Amino acid sequence: MGKVIYWMNTSIDGYIEGPGGGMNFLDPAEDYHQAANDHVRRIAAFLFGRRLYEAMEKPWTQDLGKEGAPAVEREFARLYKETPRYVFSDTLQTVPEGVTIVRRKDAVSVVTRLKQEIDGTLQLGGPELAASLLDLIDEFWVYTFPLIVGGGKPYLPVGKELRLRLVEHRSFASGIMFQRYVRP
Incomplete structure (x- = not known):
């Protein structure tokens, strides 16, 4: 049986996008990028909201x-393209090979x-999609970048309210922190 993880990168104050939109403030250092690649190697499929897709x-x-x-980056691009992707959208009509549209x-x-059906990790991304699937999420992964943006789009x-238990945490030389939470 598969498990759903909700993984997003955030600022210290919990935003995945800054006040003007976009994730430009999340400048991934190489140590973070290598850890992300290690995680993506274990992912069976990506589940994206339309904007994140x-x-x-x-x-x-x-x-x-x-x-x-x-x-x-070349390695992440290769892993990304090799992984099946599902995009949850009511507006998209066509997608390239390797991507499946799912209506909300x-x-x-x-x-x-x-x-x-899938014996592996399903990586969920996108706060609105995550909120709509909250009861199906098994783990919450947060990479926290060392900056405060003061507003924008929150992680959720x-x-x-949902109580969680911290089961893993890691700090990187770049100042980025990884936290993995599960339901108690």
Whole structure:
């Protein structure tokens, strides 16, 4: 049986995007990038909300990972392209090979089915999607970058309280912190 992890990068004050939108403030250092690659090697599928999908897809399938890019980025691009991707959207009509569109109304049933069919990790990304699938999330992964942005889009929208247990944490020389939480 598969497990769903919700993984996002945040500022110290808990935002995945700054006040003006975008994730430009999250400048991944090489130590973080190598750890991310190590995690992605174990992922069976990506489950993305539309906005995160659009932020990831073109850069990692077309722009990054090309000759001349750092080896750690080329490796991430290769791993990304090799991993099946599901995008949860009611507006997208077409996607490239390797990507499946799932309508938002079907999110719970599709993720429930994927958890039963896939023996591996399903990496969920996107705060609105995560909020809609909260009861199906097994682990919460947070990479916290050493900066405060003062507002923007939070890791999770305001919602219900959920107590978690810290089972892993790691600090990087770059100042980035990794925390992995599970349900008690």
